[in-house]
Amino acid sequence: MVKVPHRLYLSEDEMPKQWYNLRADMKELPDPMINPGTMKPAAVEDLYPVFCEELAKQEMDNTTRYIDIPEEIQEMYKIYRPSPLIRAYNLEKALSTPAKIYYKFEGNNTSGSHKLNSAIAQAYYAKKQGMKGLTTETGAGQWGTALSEACSYFGIPLTVYMVKVSYEQKPFRKAVMQTFDAGVIASPSNTTNVGRQILAEDPDCTGSLGCAISEAVEKAVSTEGYRYVLGSVLNQVLLHQSIIGLESKIAMEKLEEYPDVVIGCAGGGSNLGGLIAPFMQDKLLGKADPRIIAVEPASCPSFTRGKYAYDFCDTGKITPLAKMYTLGSGFIPSSNHAGGLRYHGMSPILSKLYHDGYMEAVSVEQTRVFEAAVEFAKKETILPAPESAHAIRAAMDEALRCKETGEKKTILFGLTGTGYFDMTAYSAYLEGRMTDYIPTDEDLQRGFNGLPKIPGIQE
Amino acid sequence: MVKVPHRLYLSEDEMPKQWYNLRADMKELPDPMINPGTMKPAAVEDLYPVFCEELAKQEMDNTTRYIDIPEEIQEMYKIYRPSPLIRAYNLEKALSTPAKIYYKFEGNNTSGSHKLNSAIAQAYYAKKQGMKGLTTETGAGQWGTALSEACSYFGIPLTVYMVKVSYEQKPFRKAVMQTFDAGVIASPSNTTNVGRQILAEDPDCTGSLGCAISEAVEKAVSTEGYRYVLGSVLNQVLLHQSIIGLESKIAMEKLEEYPDVVIGCAGGGSNLGGLIAPFMQDKLLGKADPRIIAVEPASCPSFTRGKYAYDFCDTGKITPLAKMYTLGSGFIPSSNHAGGLRYHGMSPILSKLYHDGYMEAVSVEQTRVFEAAVEFAKKETILPAPESAHAIRAAMDEALRCKETGEKKTILFGLTGTGYFDMTAYSAYLEGRMTDYIPTDEDLQRGFNGLPKIPGIQE
Known part of the structure; x- marks a missing residue:
């Protein structure tokens, strides 16, 4: 005993030393993502304007059972794991x-929180691809904090769209992100088309995760050298x-x-x-x-x-x-x-x-x-x-x-x-x-x- | 290598499994505490109205090099250590x-913080002596939080005098202590003579650690079955x-x-x-x-x-x-x-x-x-x-x-x-x-x- x-x-x-890709063992795979422009299944290239290439590949990889964790990520994992x-x-x-x-x-x-595990990986691949910056959203603030840490570590500028109600109710969360050099913007904001549109309809809108995602994605695809990263779902x-x-x-x-x-x-x-x-x-x-x-x-x-x-x-x-x-x-x-x-x-x-x-x-x-x-x-x-x-x-x-x-x-x-x-x-x-x-x-x-x-x- | x-x-x-008592190896001992009533060196009994007996003995013990950590304390140490x-x-x-x-x-x-290491010990000895409750003070809030946790664990009521400026500026600290069932009072308060006296002189007094200690000690010695505990200095x-x-x-x-x-x-x-x-x-x-x-x-x-x-x-x-x-x-x-x-x-x-x-x-x-x-x-x-x-x-x-x-x-x-x-x-x-x-x-x-x-x- x-x-x-x-x-x-x-x-x-x-x-x-490797991540495990559950899809490789699933009897039936999840249905594919659909490109909203063509209404056809998205190809990996369709994702490149939004996601870093390596991450887009991981997103679409339904067959590789184990994927090596790069040395640099293993090193950072060892700081807190x-x-x-x-x-x-x-x-x-x-x-x-x-x-x-x-x-x-x-x-x-x-x-x-556990969010740092993916934040480090995403910041690393962005750095490797030579990105100039990243955007993301955060609701309760855990993901934004984790990504701020990871981006600070790898030296990548980060803009966080924080759901407005959290931005106002959780000033300390915001301060932590700022400690790690992140720019934090209350969402909806006037920095994006989607944000301006929402504010035009409802100037008092306190925001939502879905809205903050829209703003972060828009900002990423409209800014040269930027990509978008997400802390869940994917x-x-x-x-x-x-x-x-x-x-x-x-x-x-x-x-x-x-x-x-x-x-x-x-x-x-x-x-x-x-x-x-x-x-x-x-x-x-x-x-x-x-x-x-x-x-x-x-x-x-x-x-x-x-x-x-x-x-x-x-x-x-x-x-x-x-x-x-x-x-x-x-x-x-x-x-x-x-x-x-x-x-x-x-x-x-x-x-x-x-x-x-x-x-x-x-x-x-x-x-x-x-x-x-x-x-x-x-x-x-x-x-x-x-x-x-x-x-x-x-x-x-x-x-x-x-x-x-x-x-x-x-x-x-x-x-x-x-x-x-x-x-x-x-x-x-x-x-x-x-x-x-x-x-x-x-x-x-x-x-x-x-x-x-x-x-x-x-x- | x-x-x-x-x-x-x-x-x-x-x-x-033992604590180490530095005094046992000091060439010259610290000068003894003095009883402010008699202006003579304090005897261990002088401390009993304020501190639990076992803790008063530890306070005065200049010779025992290693002191066994009771099993119950070791068990709780293992939860976070x-x-x-x-x-x-x-x-x-x-x-x-x-x-x-x-x-x-x-x-x-x-x-x-590290404050939990002593909080557990002090709460344990209070429990062992059958105390009805404890009082303490807290400034930045780490000690109050730690002691709240320890008292909650051992089932001992706790009253924390929290320096008023911290009480007002750190409502979340207060909420953590309350989560662990502690009663938290802004100091200076009208619950003690010393508090009332300070407030009479300066109704806007935002408090100090020294003042909160005075209130906590007064409360302990004037309440049957209560003792006072302190998170540092001793x-x-x-x-x-x-x-x-x-x-x-x-x-x-x-x-x-x-x-x-x-x-x-x-x-x-x-x-x-x-x-x-x-x-x-x-x-x-x-x-x-x-x-x-x-x-x-x-x-x-x-x-x-x-x-x-x-x-x-x-x-x-x-x-x-x-x-x-x-x-x-x-x-x-x-x-x-x-x-x-x-x-x-x-x-x-x-x-x-x-x-x-x-x-x-x-x-x-x-x-x-x-x-x-x-x-x-x-x-x-x-x-x-x-x-x-x-x-x-x-x-x-x-x-x-x-x-x-x-x-x-x-x-x-x-x-x-x-x-x-x-x-x-x-x-x-x-x-x-x-x-x-x-x-x-x-x-x-x-x-x-x-x-x-x-x-x-x-x-």
Whole structure:
């Protein structure tokens, strides 16, 4: 029997040297992206004006199972990785559960989340291609922070379109990005056509992730030597984030453990896709059969109440169309929704796997999420990000079911980050001011009405 | 030759099981505390109304070299420890220095600093003695956060007197403490005699650490079953914090390294005293001769411009008198001073060692400190607390001197915590609004004029 420490860190030698590309093992591939200009499947060249070439290739690569992590990226990973695999002894005890709970903690870096794993990769490839600058969007701010760090490290100018409501409510997030030399612009802004158009229609618009994406993409394609980068949803992002799952699996093997259940929060799917990658591989190859559970907010339920359809990735409808679970590119979660996980769509890879029955999804209301967050913080001494707390909630619920049934399940969940910049939401919860919101069917129908029509594919 | 990884984590088995008590190896002991009622050296019993008994004993124990860390404390240490010893490869490269720079990073826990090491110990002993509650004070908020976590873990009610200016400027810090169930009161408050007296004289008083200590002590001694706990200055705190230095030394031994210079920031001395403990032992026993450097703010220069004298630990003059480097218990740093390290005095142990020539001290101005903080963040991807950045500044200066002389020194410094709650100060620096302030001799003289007179000891 292996002694299980509270925290297991792999050594540098044990860290993965390749990313794992889940698509190479999928029985059926996700449907291809569609070029909105031609309404035909996009070729890799179609993506070059938007994405760096190497990243565009990764985006379209459905066959290479393992992709070498360049030396320079491995070097930067070593500055903050490996992240620990933690046995939640205290939480188990507090829940009186026979289940074993493990979590992979990705918040131990200044960006405060797993987002840095892909930010470094994207900044590196941009540097390698000699780009003059990058643009991106950020909502809750984790991605913008991570990319600021990565761009500062590689010396690439960065412009971040930050959803206006976050820009105003999270000045400290903005200050962190500025510390790393990023230019931060509140979106919608007057720096782009799409921003000006939105402001003309509604001067008080507080912005959305979809709108900020439109602005960032427009800025990138209209500025010489610039490219756009995105922190979730894309295939390339899931590829880079596979480091989370690969490390987790190696660590669990050292402990002679294998998860019965793997749980991750899901907004665009970056963490979930990365965490589950090698376990999903086992499932696809028939080597093991862990349950895989996506957890999403009840206020933004793309998996559990969305449609599996082609949709734009942005509000301005300038990006390629992706087949995914979506609430419609015009969907914006209720303003009482705290934190991230507010994107209207979902990773096409995960959408396909969910559609084909390889994984489950649950939605949870935010007061129950914060209840779990506070209990977790008290027992495990980590103050979780609201996003991560969705996974905590589901893991606790699973452990409590095990208490009833007596099952000794091994649960693994992803703790994506820390909640230091989310104290306004914590205060609202602690002071009883937090409310839940579940969109009505009519609310959702408005979003679905905006789904694009594609001749011969989606009428 | 040992390969030096970026981050070295000890295994749980390698973690120290005893704290090290520096006093047991000092040639001359610090002068004893004096009971302000009798003006005679305090006996251990004199401390019982204020401190838990076991902690009072640790406070007075000048002879036991190693003290067992109780199992329960070891268990909680394992939730967030060991902390990594990090080789600053990137910073070295950026500075083009032949020096090797190591740092011990204590910020990888929700309290965001090393303060948790002593908070856990103090909460544990209070629980063991069956206390009904604890009181403390907090300035920048790190100690209050750490103690809130520890008290929540052991189930002990906690009241935190938070310096009013911090209470108002750092609502998120307050929210974190409240997440861990602490009651947080802005100091000066009307809950104590000393608070009411200060408010009567100056209703707009924004508070000071010394004043918050007075309130917390008064509250503890006047409430049945309550005791007071302090996060720095005291001998017991340095004892608990020795875990930092002990882990650092074991990790360096594994790398076949030994520091030529050990650098720590110094406010009350909790981190510095803990970090240097085993290296100072080597020095005291003639086994090695590392340089040991305390770094303090130019705006609160207790080592470099203070007097070595008996003084009160608080503004209200209700605590025992300690012989230490002090600026006078009435000294308050200029309001433009950012972050912690604003205490008027200094650990009696460190004061004695400094006085006897075993260590050096330098003071640095805050714009140079933030300059170092930003450069460090960009290279090492950790956003440091302003306090920690004092040590970074001194380490960088030392590394730059090595660049000039060609010396390949091994530098070890303590990175006490993260700066997520200090973004207001970072913004002030980035936007060029931060100023420096060095107190004049006249400013300091006003503080010295308040030093107490003790018949036969200090006239």
